[in-house]
Amino acid sequence: MRAMTSQTWNDLPSHPTRWWGLPVLAAMRRDYLAVVTAQRPLGNLVAQRVLGERSVDVFDPALLRAIMVDHADALIRWQRGPEVFADLMGQSVLVTEGATWQRQRRMLMPAFTPKRVAGYATLMTDAAVHGLDAVRPGAVSMDALFSHLTMDVISRTLFSTPIGRDTAAAAQAVQVLSETALAEMFWPVTLPDWLPLPGKAAKRRAGRLLHGLLAQHIDARRASADAGHTDLLGMLMTLRDDATGETLSPQEVYDQCMVSFQAGHETSATALLWWSWLLAAHPAIQARVYDEVDAVLAGRVPTADDAGALPLLSATLKEAMRLYPPVAAMLTRRLTRDITVGGVRLPARTLVRVTPWLLHRDPRWWPDEPQAFKPERFLPASAGQAPPEIPRGAYIPFGLGPRVCLGQHFAVLEMTLIAALLLQRFELRPVGSAAPKPRLAVTLRPEGGLTLRLAARS
Ligand code: HEM
Numbered sequence: 001m002r003a004m005t006s007q008t009w010n011d012l013p014s015h016p017t018r019w020w021g022l023p024v025l026a027a028m029r030r031d032y033l034a035v036v037t038a039q040r041p042l043g044n045l046v047a048q049r050v051l052g053e054r055s056v057d058v059f060d061p062a063l064l065r066a067i068m069v070d071h072a073d074a075l076i077r078w079q080r081g082p083e084v085f086a087d088l089m090g091q092s093v094l095v096t097e098g099a100t101w102q103r104q105r106r107m108l109m110p111a112f113t114p115k116r117v118a119g120y121a122t123l124m125t126d127a128a129v130h131g132l133d134a135v136r137p138g139a140v141s142m143d144a145l146f147s148h149l150t151m152d153v154i155s156r157t158l159f160s161t162p163i164g165r166d167t168a169a170a171a172q173a174v175q176v177l178s179e180t181a182l183a184e185m186f187w188p189v190t191l192p193d194w195l196p197l198p199g200k201a202a203k204r205r206a207g208r209l210l211h212g213l214l215a216q217h218i219d220a221r222r223a224s225a226d227a228g229h230t231d232l233l234g235m236l237m238t239l240r241d242d243a244t245g246e247t248l249s250p251q252e253v254y255d256q257c258m259v260s261f262q263a264g265h266e267t268s269a270t271a272l273l274w275w276s277w278l279l280a281a282h283p284a285i286q287a288r289v290y291d292e293v294d295a296v297l298a299g300r301v302p303t304a305d306d307a308g309a310l311p312l313l314s315a316t317l318k319e320a321m322r323l324y325p326p327v328a329a330m331l332t333r334r335l336t337r338d339i340t341v342g343g344v345r346l347p348a349r350t351l352v353r354v355t356p357w358l359l360h361r362d363p364r365w366w367p368d369e370p371q372a373f374k375p376e377r378f379l380p381a382s383a384g385q386a387p388p389e390i391p392r393g394a395y396i397p398f399g400l401g402p403r404v405c406l407g408q409h410f411a412v413l414e415m416t417l418i419a420a421l422l423l424q425r426f427e428l429r430p431v432g433s434a435a436p437k438p439r440l441a442v443t444l445r446p447e448g449g450l451t452l453r454l455a456a457r458s
Pocket residue numbers: 077093094095105259260263264265267268271325326327330331332396397398399400402403404405406407408410411
């Protein structure tokens with residue numbers, strides 16, 4: 001019998017491929033999640049070769065941690081992501097690698113600690129109260145509502161300025177950019193944006209709009225004599241590297257703003273979207289969340305401290321991100337050198353594919369009805385006890401390893417505050433009974449959008 005350690009990528013199970021894998025690439029463009037889901041029954045490490053590229057899907061949390069945490073220094077982001085986003089993400093922490101990434105990450109961390117983020121709570125609730133006060137009971141497009149609220153939150157926390165009438169255009173621009181990025185992701189090459197191809201003009205327009213919006217705020221700040229701003233832009237401009245004393249360059253400040261603006265709004269909006277659907281579809285759970293919100297807040301606007309005192313509401317948000325992780329797939333990495341995991345030697349250049357969508361619904365890690373909405377998974381069985389144990393690496397809505405989401409505390413606080421303010425005002429009811437179909441559009445969106453009936457709470 002062959003020793004475990006002598007296994008290589010070639011020994012891993014895989015589906016046979018034809019035509020150099022071109023049909024797989026086409027299938028990925030149509031439905032990426034379906035392609036990865038078909039890999040799952042073959043094992044915990046499953047191979048696929050497309051156009052000469054070796055990839056491996058990882059379906060076991062322990063193996064995933066071995067790669068993403070223990071071998072983090074052997075990984076870089078799959079360059080396709082940065083390539084299709086390059087024009088917008090510039091040299092930001094989301095795309096840089098090596099020493100530059102380390103320096104940026106180290107410098108940015110203090111701006112995103114739980115304590116620092118708590119300081120943005122009032123800017124967050126100002127945005128949410130302002131947006132929600134304008135909502136009338138009846139059928140409401142939840143996509144438009146959450147997109148507006150989270151964009152206003154990021155605008156106020158970055159620049160201390162409401163997004164105002166730019167929201168619709170900016171939200172539309174982000175949408176266009178996400179759609180085109182995804183469409184480009186599974187073409188063998190990215191064609192230059194100046195080519196007169198379908199979609200390219202819309203992409204250029206959307207890019208210009210966002211650039212203009214951000215540049216306007218940053219230029220105004222640079223021109224102003226007032227140095228005492230406590231918002232995120234103020235922080236970014238004064239951050240200093242403890243090791244070298246360096247500050248971020250003006251271009252880096254701009255790039256980090258753009259990333260926060262993009263990464264920081266659509267993801268949170270998407271998580272809230274699925275959460276609102278799940279509560280609407282589970283009125284009994286919704287009623288228990290009202291009771292908690294009413295008991296803790298007694299009608300007040302929530303603060304950062306309150307957000308930590310709403311365990312059931314928090315559990316519903318966590319469970320929504322389990323069933324519908326906003327970043328459901330494509331946390332793809334490339335190996336920079338050979339590594340051995342689970343007794344298998346994976347060669348340098350292999351693509352490692354990580355799919356929260358599948359990990360989060362796998363009955364091996366979620367034995368209690370994995371497809372069902374059960375927030376109690378994240379709650380202790382009784383007061384004073386720890387919540388039930390979840391295998392490490394099986395719940396990764398914010399990723400894992402050193403490149404875990406920089407904005408996770410920001411996102412959790414923002415979502416909790418918005419959710420509490422929404423429930424103080426409205427009861428959420430479904431329109432029709434069919435569950436929305438998830439569709440991967442960079443983030444995992446409900447196909448055709450989501451409309452709910454909002455009834456005023458008496
Ligand atoms: C529910 C909301 C959010 C979700 C689900 C989410 C998810 C993620 C995930 C999965 C990653 C890792 C990607 C990878 O490993 O390839 C990531 C990275 C990142 N996120 Fe978030 N995110 C959210 C909100 C935010 C917010 C609000 C911000 C900023 C204000 C933010 C900023 C970032 C940045 C800068 C990175 C890159 C970190 C690095 O590469 O070092 N995210 N996010």
